Amino acid sequence: MEPLERDLVLAAKRGDRKAFQDLAQRYYGRIYRMLLALTHREEEAQDLAQETFVRALQGIGSFQMGSGFYTWLYRIAHNVFVDRYRQQRNQRETSDYEDGRKVQPALGAETDSRPLEPSRMVEAQERLEVVRQAMALLKPEHQEILVLREVEGLSYEEISETLGLKMGTVMSRLFHARMRLREVLEARLGRHG
Amino acid sequence: MDRRKAMRIADGEAPEQDLDPRLRAEVEAFRALSDEVREAATPRRAPPDFEAFFRGVEARYEAAREARSDRGLARWWKGIRERPLWWMAPVGAALAAAALLALTVPGERAPNNACFVDSYDLDRGSVVIDQDPDDPSRATVIWFLEEG
Numbered sequence: 001m002e003p004l005e006r007d008l009v010l011a012a013k014r015g016d017r018k019a020f021q022d023l024a025q026r027y028y029g030r031i032y033r034m035l036l037a038l039t040h041r042e043e044e045a046q047d048l049a050q051e052t053f054v055r056a057l058q059g060i061g062s063f064q065m066g067s068g069f070y071t072w073l074y075r076i077a078h079n080v081f082v083d084r085y086r087q088q089r090n091q092r093e094t095s096d097y098e099d100g101r102k103v104q105p106a107l108g109a110e111t112d113s114r115p116l117e118p119s120r121m122v123e124a125q126e127r128l129e130v131v132r133q134a135m136a137l138l139k140p141e142h143q144e145i146l147v148l149r150e151v152e153g154l155s156y157e158e159i160s161e162t163l164g165l166k167m168g169t170v171m172s173r174l175f176h177a178r179m180r181l182r183e184v185l186e187a188r189l190g191r192h193g
Numbered sequence: 194m195d196r197r198k199a200m201r202i203a204d205g206e207a208p209e210q211d212l213d214p215r216l217r218a219e220v221e222a223f224r225a226l227s228d229e230v231r232e233a234a235t236p237r238r239a240p241p242d243f244e245a246f247f248r249g250v251e252a253r254y255e256a257a258r259e260a261r262s263d264r265g266l267a268r269w270w271k272g273i274r275e276r277p278l279w280w281m282a283p284v285g286a287a288l289a290a291a292a293l294l295a296l297t298v299p300g301e302r303a304p305n306n307a308c309f310v311d312s313y314d315l316d317r318g319s320v321v322i323d324q325d326p327d328d329p330s331r332a333t334v335i336w337f338l339e340e341g
Contacts, residue, residue, distance in 0.1 A: 024243075028240060029239075029240040032241070033236045033240065036238075054250055054257060128232055151234050156204070166312040166313055168312025168322060169312045169321075182226065
């Protein structure tokens with residue numbers, strides 16, 4: 001932790017709201033973008049990001065100085081995201097039960113796996129849209145680990161610390177997330193690469 | 194195993210030197226996939242205005258704090274009104290302590306045959322328990338990664 005950040009964290013732990021605000025300003029963009037990449041909805045990402053900082057403000061007093069502040073924040077954001085996902089899944093299951101419809105597999109996911117028409121595959125933007133859709137079909141834990149690795153650029157060790165997983169589990173989960181993504185892309189595009 | 198190694202090389206988590214030519218295509222495929230995911234998943238829009246964002250955080254924090262405080266007070270007052278036998282509290286505490294003591298004193302226990310398998314980290318390297326949670330029919334592979 002750099003000296004300035006350390007001072008800010010120490011002050012925030014003592015109840016200095018301005019210090020906490022300065023810390024929040026450093027990281028809110030990254031937290032917001034990570035949550036936006038997971039939820040695909042700006043309003044929801046902002047809501048979850050605010051909830052992340054509310055929980056951080058509530059818990060800053062018990063923050064252990066030995067760990068990284070951003071890692072701690074990411075862990076809170078992860079918990080907030082998982083809580084919301086479970087809440088939405090429970091609501092969906094209840095309403096699906098009432099409606100007699102099938103439960104959807106993931107947050108914001110579509111289940112249509114039909115290959116796209118060839119004419120739609122050529123444009124790069126459309127291809128990226130296909131990748132976005134394919135990611136939305138992955139399980140939340142697979143989406144999350146891909147976002148942490150590819151969007152946030154975290155190393156295996158940082159992901160391990162952030163998600164509280166063993167290094168081997170990080171490698172295994174990342175590998176299966178990518179294999180699953182490849183499978184979905186192959187199904188949608190007919191091939192990948 | 195080779196594919197997993199290719200992934201770690203592509204991620205910069207394993208050395209690329211002496212790369213088996215057969216693995217090179219796999220490494221490149223992982224890199225291409227990473228580039229696509231990065232481009233597709235990185236939000237292009239700027240985050241919301243920070244001042245407004247943080248005002249929202251503070252408002253929610255204060256609201257939660259007030260709600261907690263109100264709930265605590267209400268619970269305490271309700272308890273006093275509904276349970277006038279508050280002097281029974283020490284008896285309850287004594288019973289709870291006795292129950293705790295009974296639970297912590299070692300005794301005859303049923304054997305726990307539950308099995309939990311997870312990867313684990315060593316001082317140098319990792320033992321990877323590689324399972325595909327989507328497909329239980331696939332074999333679980335246990336392997337040791339020497340690199341740290």
